[in-house]
Amino acid sequence: MNTMNTVRIAVACAAALFAGLAFADTSSDPSQGAPSASQDVGGTPMTNSASGAPIGLTHAQVYQDLVRSTKSGERDRLNNDLYHGN
Incomplete structure (x- = not known):
């Protein structure tokens, strides 16, 4: 296999991995927001x-x-x- 083809495949795989990681961090419902701390621990x-x-x-x-x-x-x-004095 040609080294130029190998480099192109490696760059394409790295770009796909980077794009996948970037989109995996976004939430599906941005209006929901983060829960408050009292909800996380049950409010106690x-x-x-x-x-x-x-x-x-x-x-x-x-x-x-x-x-x-x-x-x-x-x-x-x-x-x-209990303490027997002062």
Whole structure:
């Protein structure tokens, strides 16, 4: 086979592959759009990280828990009963 014919066949195959990859990435319904993040995860907040470790609370959440436990008397009860003192 002639080397020029081989080069032409190789270029045609590469062009077909490139065109196929370019058109494969387009969606069939562009009006649909991407789903929101809440739809992806079922609309529930995550309780574990990707590695399975629990996600920590924010500073504001910890502070609100402290305020709530102080108002309800839970903090004083735990300090006296569980921790035996201050």
